[in-house]
Amino acid sequence: xxxxxxxxxxxxxxxxxxxxxxxxxxxxxxxxxxxxxxxxxxxxxxxxxxxxxxxxxxxxxxxxxxxxxxxxxxxxxxxxxxxxxxxxxxxxxxxxxxxxxxxxxxxxxxxxxxxxxxxxxxxxxxxxxxxxxxxxxxxxxxxxxxxxxxxxxxxxxxxxxxxxxxxxxxxxxxxxxxxxxxxxxxxxxxxxxxxxxxxxxxxxxxxxxxxxxxxxxxxxxxxxxxxxxxxxxxxxxxx
Amino acid sequence: xxxxxxxxxxxxxxxxxxxxxxxxxxxxxxxxxxxxxxxxxxxxxxxxxxxxxxxxxxxxxxxxxxxxxxxxxxxxxxxxxxxxxxxxxxxxxxxxxxxxxxxxxxxxxxxxxxxxxxxxxxxxxxxxxxxxxxxxxxxxxxxxxxxxxxxxxxxxxxxxxxxxxxxxxxxxxxxxxxxxxxxxxxxxxxxxxxxxxxxxxxxxxxxxxxxxxxxxxxxxxxxxxxxxxxxxxxxxxxx
DNA sequence: GCAAAAGTGTTTTGCGTACACCCATGC
DNA sequence: GCATGGGTGTACGCAAAACACTTTTGC
Numbered sequence: 001x002x003x004x005x006x007x008x009x010x011x012x013x014x015x016x017x018x019x020x021x022x023x024x025x026x027x028x029x030x031x032x033x034x035x036x037x038x039x040x041x042x043x044x045x046x047x048x049x050x051x052x053x054x055x056x057x058x059x060x061x062x063x064x065x066x067x068x069x070x071x072x073x074x075x076x077x078x079x080x081x082x083x084x085x086x087x088x089x090x091x092x093x094x095x096x097x098x099x100x101x102x103x104x105x106x107x108x109x110x111x112x113x114x115x116x117x118x119x120x121x122x123x124x125x126x127x128x129x130x131x132x133x134x135x136x137x138x139x140x141x142x143x144x145x146x147x148x149x150x151x152x153x154x155x156x157x158x159x160x161x162x163x164x165x166x167x168x169x170x171x172x173x174x175x176x177x178x179x180x181x182x183x184x185x186x187x188x189x190x191x192x193x194x195x196x197x198x199x200x201x202x203x204x205x206x207x208x209x210x211x212x213x214x215x216x217x218x219x220x221x222x223x224x225x226x227x228x229x230x231x232x233x234x235x236x237x238x239x
Numbered sequence: 240x241x242x243x244x245x246x247x248x249x250x251x252x253x254x255x256x257x258x259x260x261x262x263x264x265x266x267x268x269x270x271x272x273x274x275x276x277x278x279x280x281x282x283x284x285x286x287x288x289x290x291x292x293x294x295x296x297x298x299x300x301x302x303x304x305x306x307x308x309x310x311x312x313x314x315x316x317x318x319x320x321x322x323x324x325x326x327x328x329x330x331x332x333x334x335x336x337x338x339x340x341x342x343x344x345x346x347x348x349x350x351x352x353x354x355x356x357x358x359x360x361x362x363x364x365x366x367x368x369x370x371x372x373x374x375x376x377x378x379x380x381x382x383x384x385x386x387x388x389x390x391x392x393x394x395x396x397x398x399x400x401x402x403x404x405x406x407x408x409x410x411x412x413x414x415x416x417x418x419x420x421x422x423x424x425x426x427x428x429x430x431x432x433x434x435x436x437x438x439x440x441x442x443x444x445x446x447x448x449x450x451x452x453x454x455x456x457x458x459x460x461x462x463x464x465x466x467x468x469x470x471x472x473x474x475x476x477x478x
Numbered sequence: 479g480c481a482a483a484a485g486t487g488t489t490t491t492g493c494g495t496a497c498a499c500c501c502a503t504g505c
Numbered sequence: 506g507c508a509t510g511g512g513t514g515t516a517c518g519c520a521a522a523a524c525a526c527t528t529t530t531g532c
Contacts, residue, residue, distance in 0.1 A: 021302055022263050024332075024343055063260055063341055067332030091330040091345050093263075093306030102302055104263055106330050173483075190486070191522065198520095214482040215529040412510075429513070430495065453509040454502040 025105040026070045027058035027141065028086075029148040030079070032114035032128055033165040038181040039114070039128040040145065041079070042137070049099045050138035054129065056145070058105060071108040078126065085111040085164040089151045090144075097140045109148040111164035153183055160201050163222035171209055171217035172196070200226060264344040265309045266297035266380065267325075268387040269318070271353035271367055272404040277420040278353070278367040279384065280318070281376070288338045289377035293368065295384070297344065310347040317365065324350040324403040328390045329383075336379045348387040350403035392422055399440050402461035410448055410456035411435070439465060 030041035042054035057078050061070040067088065076082050086108055093104040114128065131149065136142055156162050162178055176192045196202055202220040209216035269280035281293035296317050300309040306327065315321050325347055332343040353367065370388065375381055395401050401417055415431045435441055441459040448455035 022261075022300065024261050024263060061261065061332070061343075064334060066334050067330060067343070088329065090327065091306060093300065093309075093345070095303060095305050104300075104306065106332070171484090188522070188524085189484090190524085193485080194487095195521090212483085213531055215484050215531085217484055410511090427495070427497085428511090429497085432512080433514095434494090448511095451510085452504055454504085454511050456511055 021102055023101065023103045024061045025058050025103055026061060026067060026074060027056040027105050027107050027144060028071055028074050029056055029089075029107065029109040029145055030075070030112055031109060031152065031165065032112050033178050033181065034114045034128065036177045036181060037130040037132070038178075039130050040134065041112075041126055042129050042134075043078075044125040045138040047099065047138065053136065053138040054127075054134075054141075055138035056107075056141045057126075060103075061106075067106055071110070075110055079112065079117050081112060081117050085161060087151075087155070089148050092140060092144060094140065105144075107144045107148055109152055111152075111161060113165060113167055115167060149182075156182060160199075160222065160227065166222075169205055169207065169219040169221050171219055173217055175220075260341060262340065262342045263300045264297050264342055265300060265306060265313060266295040266344050266346050266383060267310055267313050268295060268328075268346065268348040268384055269314070269351055270348060270391065270404060271351050272417050272420065273353045273367065275416045275420060276369045276371070277417075278369050279373065280351075280365055281368050281373075282317075283364040284377040286338065286377065292375065292377040293366075293373075293380075294377035295346075295380045296365075299342075300345075306345055310349070314349055318351065318356045320351060320356050324400060326390075326394070328387050331379060331383060333379070344383075346383045346387055348391055350400060352404060352406055354406060388421075395421060399438075399461065399466065408444055408446065408458040408460050410458055412456055414459075 032039045032041065041057065043057055045051070045053050045055040057074055059070065059074050059077075061067060065073065068086065071086055071088075072082065072084075075084055075086070087110075089107045089109055091104060091106045095102065097103070097105075131145070134142070134145065137145065156179065162175070162182070165178060166174060172193055175196070176187060176189065179192070180187055201223055203223045205219050205221050207219040209219065271278045271280065280296065282296055284290070284292050284294040296313055298309065298313050298316075300306060304312065307325065310325055310327075311321065311323075314323055314325070326349075328346045328348055330343060330345045334341065336342070336344075370384070373381070373384065376384065395418065401414070401421070404417060405413060411432055414435070415426060415428065418431070419426055440462055442462045444458050444460050446458040448458065
């Protein structure tokens with residue numbers, strides 16, 4: 001805020017309520033990876049305007065919580081998970097973006113290992129949707145999703161965050177499929193493996209895949225010890 | 240917003256005003272380039288809590304304008320300029336970020352050619368500050384500035400937006416000084432020239448610098464015809 | 479033994495980087 | 506003529522990209 005804000009707010013509070021008819025929400029694009037597809041967790045909209053359309057998970061921001069906390073709360077309430085990877089992307093504030101009134105929303109995306117919380121979805125109208133199959137969503141949630149996906153795509157090029165979408169132990173094939181699913185491209189297997197080993201992000205856990213109808217691959221885990229608080233020590237190009 | 244928003248908003252409106260005590264603002268980091276330095280346009284804060292501190296230019300968002308419009312309005316009102324380059328960066332929503340109440344702010348940065356509007360600043364308490372010299376600002380404006388600068392740095396690596404900071408015609412020396420000022424690094428002159436010519440962003444206008452105490456350099460302008468709506472047709476690495 | 483995916487190296491190419499000398503102009 | 510920055514080309518190193526065959530396992 002620039003000049004005379006204190007005065008401005010006090011004036012507004014007493015003189016009219018105009019400025020306080022704006023509500024603020026957060027919307028979470030919750031990404032998961034399953035069956036070699038990138039998926040998003042959606043909920044059935046119960047607004048008449050959007051009957052039978054799917055929408056992102058969101059809620060109004062409470063006066064006593066900051067934006068990040070609001071997103072964490074939405075995730076915790078809906079998936080039961082805390083300790084998830086969460087990143088703010090963009091704030092959407094078009095005047096007519098919400099039919100019920102002026103609601104400005106800040107979009108976050110989140111990366112979740114689907115298998116970690118499959119059990120907790122049963123009593124909700126929640127479903128995982130492959131991003132390829134999502135053509136329309138309630139509100140302006142489709143452009144919000146697109147924006148978050150783009151951000152994710154550019155983020156994984158340099159930062160080791162995709163591991164949040166995978167189980168603790170994974171094969172290089174799974175990791176590559178994940179990159180291919182997010183970026184929408186095919187990659188060369190040998191170059192992919194080479195690059196990841198060079199980066200030193202992976203630790204060989206000396207185990208093999210189980211129950212695969214072909215030669216089992218080795219399993220790896222993400223080397224968390226090389227990264228402080230989930231951030232890469234150096235920028236490294238991935239794809 | 241996820242489920243039952245209409246109901247939620249109506250409930251909130253009638254039951255209590257709690258959720259409508261959040262105000263929303265925009266704050267603009269207005270960058271300019273002058274004297275081989277990157278500068279930011281700041282205004283003297285008139286809040287007692289921040290006496291004699293500088294702050295970004297911002298204002299509350301009105302109920303009938305979207306976020307981008309609010310930023311444009313702030314810029315127009317303060318600098319007289321419209322048709323400026325503007326980009327949303329991040330939304331800051333900490334509960335205690337503003338002493339006068341709960342105010343969530345969306346940060347934008349803007350790129351301006353300082354010479355275009357020097358005349359319009361006289362009646363305001365506005366000044367251009369070299370970013371190097373800014374150590375503290377009112378509110379949380381210093382981290383906001385830092386965030387915007389980082390975003391700008393990463394943006395110019397791939398997108399031809401710095402031309403908004405330069406006059407229509409400029410020398411390669413000026414362009415390179417600008418990149419160096421934004422990124423905070425020294426660059427090799429020959430490599431810099433080579434890369435820019437390869438990119439094809441520049442058009443030789445067949446003029447030379449005037450009034451320089453040495454051999455005058457050629458002047459160029461940005462080749463707008465190769466870009467639609469200010470965006471690069473391809474991503475190209477700059478530095 | 480056959481299907482299916484794992485695992486492995488080399489070559490080529492383009493790009494970034496480092497680096498030094500002559501040129502044009504103003505004073 | 507001298508100081509100042511303008512203008513130019515080459516060589517090296519690295520990293521990305523292209524590319525094919527052998528190995529292991531389940532059935």
